[in-house]
Structure formats: C-alpha cells, structure tokens
Amino acid sequence: MSAKYREIAEDLRRRINAGEWVPGTTLPGYTGLTAEYEVGRGVIGDALAELEAEGLISVVKRRGIIVRERGSRRRVQRGAVVVRDPARGYVMPAAAAPDEPWQVHGRPRREVLPITERAAELLGLGPGTPVLRRRRVTSPTGEPPFQLVDTWIHPRGVTDAPQVGERDTGPGGYLDRLEDAGHGPISWIEYTRVRMPLPEEARHLEMPTAMPIFEIARVGTSARTEMPIEVTICVIPGDRAEMVSPLRRARSAQWPRDAT
Template sequence: MTQPRTPKWRQLADEVRRQIEDGTYSPGSALPQLKPAAEAAGVSYETMRAAYKALESEGLVRSVKRTGFVVLQAPGRRRVTRGTTVTRDPARGYVFPAAARPDEPWEVHGRPVRSFVPAPKEVAEHFGIEPGTETLRRRRVTSPAGEPPFQLVDTWLSPEAVEDAPQVAEASTGPGGYLDRLEEAGHGPIAWTETIRIRLPERDEAQLLNISTAMPVLETTIIGRSARTERPIEVTVRVIPGDRVELFSELQRARSARWPVAPVRPK
C-alpha cells in the first residue's frame, strides 16, 4: 500500500520551520509576503497562507497588520508543580503556586496599569455586580528576566474591597501588597480557590503576550473570599501561552492501591 502524500502546505510549513530553526529567519524578522512566496514556491496563495497559519498555530510566527507574519522569539517551556499551598515571603507577602523558581529574578514588561474598566461577565458574577460595572483592575505582564512575556496577570478588586481599603487602588500598596491591605481592613484571613482552563486568547491578550490569537492559553483564576462577609473580594486571572508551560503533579497511592497487592481470597 502507498503511504498518503504529505499535503503541499504541510511540506512548505516544514521547510519554513527549518529555516526559522537554522536562523535564516531570526526572531523579529518578517517572512516573505504571501503572494511572492506562493509564486516562488509554485503554489496558490491559499496553500502558502495555510503553511504560514500552521506555523502561527505552533507559536513560531504571529500575523502583524501591514507587516505580515513575524518570527517570534522561541520561549522556554517551564514545568509548574501544581501544589495547593500558599506560602508567605517576609518581603513580598503571600506567594501562590506559580512558575517562578526560588530566587529567580522576574521583570515587568511595560508599565503595570491600574484602571477602572467594565467588569467582564465572569468577574461581575463573582462580585455580585452588573456586567460592565466600572471595576478596579490591576494589570501587569511579567516574565523571567531576559525572556519574552510569560504571563498576563489581571487582579480585579470588588467595589467593597476598594471602599474598605482605598490603598489597593494606589500604585504602591505597601509591604505585603493589596492582600495585606484587605486583611488589615477586616477581611482576613482570606480563603482562596483556584480553577484552571484552556482557551483561546482575546486580541488584546495576544498583543500583550506577543502571540497569535490562534495560540491556546492556560488560564488560572484565583478567587479570594473575605472571612468577614464570605463573599469574593478579589479575582486574579493569570494567562500563560500554551507553548510556555506544562503542569506537573506527583501522584500518590491511596491505601487501596498499596503494594504488594493484597491477594483476592476466593469466596
């Protein structure tokens, strides 16, 4: 039996990928425009576009308006051990399970932004407010020093939180950050839950993370509940490109799964 023939668009994608890997096209450079590239390869415009879009879905290139497809800097994949323990650093305050390694320097890309913006439906539901209500959002893009943007972090603070602890809306929230200010205002000890899902990024998220809108992202959402009201007062959404991270958990044996296996006695 004959093997199925590799589609032409896949052959072209493989060839361009090799050129990216060997440095023919370096990070930040643009691939040849679709029309001349298609003519040079002797294929249709749509075949060439399918090849570029395949590379975009892999996170190797990104479509930029009026420029074309631009080669992205190859990110390093990081293993995240998913624990459930929140620790505390004397200098930084609470530390949640994340991709950071001990003593590893991280940097902020651009400037952190604090602004009152319309709350999306999911955040509004947690806070018990109408979707679109102007709500405080603290946004920052961070990564290990010297690496491309690794994560976009949005912290939403409820109107109640801002009223009780006005300092959470300021540039500097003081030692321990906004969580310490909330707990000092009577909401401590805050209790947290976390959910994780995979989705496609919004256009502004893709721009900030320098990825294609076709690149799936890992989204983790941590919800902090007030001990006083038992209602959510802060929601932190972390968005990480899917090609940058892998989750790791060490599985434990329950008593029923212990070794050696207990023999089954005949009835």
C-alpha cells in the same frame, strides 16, 4: 485540501529552525512567498496558519509575518500551599522557581474598567460593572512575555482599603491591605481551563491568536462576608507551559499491598 501547503510549511519550518530568519524578523510577504513557491495565496495562507498554530510565527496586520521569540517551556506545578515571604507577603503557587528573577514588561496598570464576563462571574458581580483592575505582564528575566495577570478587586474591598488602588500598596501588597481592613484571613480557590486568547491578550503576550492559552483564575474569599473580595486571572500561552500535578496514593492504594 492539497498537501502542498504542508510541504511549504515544512520547508519554512526548516528554514526558521536553521536560522534563516531569527526571532523578531519578518518572512517575505505573501507576494514573495507565492512567487517563490509558485502557488496561490490560499496555499501560502494555509501553510502560515499551520506555523502560527505551532507558535513559530505571528501574522500581524501592517507588520507582516514575524518569527516569534520563543522562551523556554516551563513545568507549572499548581500546588495547594500558600506561603508567606517576609518581604513580598503571600506567595501563591506559580511558575517561578524560588529566588528566580522575573521582570515586568511595560508598566503595571491600575484603572477602573467594566469588568469582564469571566471575572464578573467569579467575583459575583454583573458583567460591565465598574471595577478596579490591576494588570501586569511578567516573565523570567530575559525571556519574552510569559503571563498576563489581571487582578479585579471588589468595590467593597476598595471602599474598605483604598490603598489597593494606589501604585504602592505597602508591605505585603493589596492582599495585606484587604486583610488588614477586616477581610482576613482570605481563603482561595483556583480554576484552570484552556481557551483561545482574546486579541488584546495575544497582543500583550506577543503570541498568535490561533494558539490556545492556559487560564488560571484564583478567587479570594473574605472571611468577614464569606463572599469573593478579589479575583486574579493569569493567562499563559499554550506553548510556554505544561501543568504538572503530583499524584498521591490513598490508604486503599498503599504498597506493599495486603495479601488479601
């Protein structure tokens, strides 16, 4: 493959970083770029694909080549401790610093939908089963969307605690309602993996489909049934976070080392 596309990508990258096109604005279309750089459409496409994979731009059908809003990269420490706030209820390990203000993008949604394959696997249901989903898109205040969060609540939980399907779930949120209905204490386990985003996820997070995402899935298990009662899947663009895991020494690795 010709290296020409790399030269064009580097020039466009330089011009974007220099502020020639600010976030939210569009670059010239394919016709303008092919004329400016005197190359074919395929070369321009390869250059744009490189910039899209880096998260600099998004190529959106009918909207054009858009310079992405770039929030700060955050270090996400996935600890193992769940704490409780008197006002908010349970607080899970998250990217937010204590008392840091976050905002919701758009309106939170709650609706019964066919459950996705991944959520069904974790919740112990058949794919496509109608399940209550609570969805929100959030970020630190003033930044572009950081995470898409979907909570799927088992039909058994909705039957036992109907308030989990309402907009106002009361003090402590839906988790308190599930525990009050006899499923407490809920215990949790998290699964983290990297994958490519679905088109819908990329649209909500204003990110290119060519960029990987972090998927953090938290499964809550009922103490009464010893089966999953809710699963929350959080999706974060790959350029917005890095995962941090402190390492601890076992007794065999203590220092000072034994003289033997």
